[in-house]
Amino acid sequence: MTENKYNPAYDNKIYQKYSKKTIQNKVKNKMAFCEEYGIPFDKKMALIAVPIALSSENNINLIEKIIPGLIEQPVQLVLLGIGTIDFQNYFSKLSEQFPQQCVIINNEDTEIRRMLAASDMALIPSDNEEARQAVMSAQNFGVVPISLEENSVMDYNPIEETGDGFICNGKSSWNLFATVVRALETFRFPYDWKGIQVNAMEKVEASA
Numbered sequence: 001m002t003e004n005k006y007n008p009a010y011d012n013k014i015y016q017k018y019s020k021k022t023i024q025n026k027v028k029n030k031m032a033f034c035e036e037y038g039i040p041f042d043k044k045m046a047l048i049a050v051p052i053a054l055s056s057e058n059n060i061n062l063i064e065k066i067i068p069g070l071i072e073q074p075v076q077l078v079l080l081g082i083g084t085i086d087f088q089n090y091f092s093k094l095s096e097q098f099p100q101q102c103v104i105i106n107n108e109d110t111e112i113r114r115m116l117a118a119s120d121m122a123l124i125p126s127d128n129e130e131a132r133q134a135v136m137s138a139q140n141f142g143v144v145p146i147s148l149e150e151n152s153v154m155d156y157n158p159i160e161e162t163g164d165g166f167i168c169n170g171k172s173s174w175n176l177f178a179t180v181v182r183a184l185e186t187f188r189f190p191y192d193w194k195g196i197q198v199n200a201m202e203k204v205e206a207s208a
Helices: 020-037 060-070 085-097 109-118 129-140 173-187 190-207
Strands: 046-050 075-080 102-105 121-123 144-147
Touching (some): 020 046, 020 109, 020 190, 046 109, 046 173, 060 173, 075 109, 102 109, 109 129, 121 129, 121 173, 129 144, 129 190, 144 173, 144 190, 173 190
Parallel strands (some): 046 075, 046 121, 075 102, 121 144
16 A cells, blocks of 8 residues: 555545545645635646756756746646756746746645645656656646656547546657647546546556
8 A cells, every 4th residue: 555645545634635536525635725825726727736856857947948838828836945046046936926826835745745635737847766756646646747758657548538647748848838738628628637537546556
């Protein structure tokens, strides 16, 4: 069994416990998280976590490049307050400019778990060990990863209704943005999205 503190069915630090069978309760975490961090709650607006350090090693420059287009989408970003000074400064200024769409949390275990319990998607454009661990942690919380094929993510197929995330084919900002848009289009359909969340949670469960 997955360690309890990383299992939303047993985690006492998240706002509301849930499992793949009660995935509908995940939204209560999103509601509570938004209230705690002072951002508006909108069930239809995707809460996107960036659960990795803000560094060049994690290709955060790709996220930086798509911010102008991303901020125009119905999204809210949650980032960790850890990484290189230039990226920390950039995203700190972004959170000041768009306080209702960009939140930076402390790099603390409890806050990270609450972020994952609340988030709909996880934006992870790198393929190192940190990224692979982040993908697994996200999927364990029913967070759908937008990541690279190297991280063992199975791309969502809407025809066959298979997959546990969205694969970015290539390491360019254009590829990343296109993948985010594809995920956002799917997010508009709650039944399909629930299926991807359950697939993600089952994948981690099977590998435990």
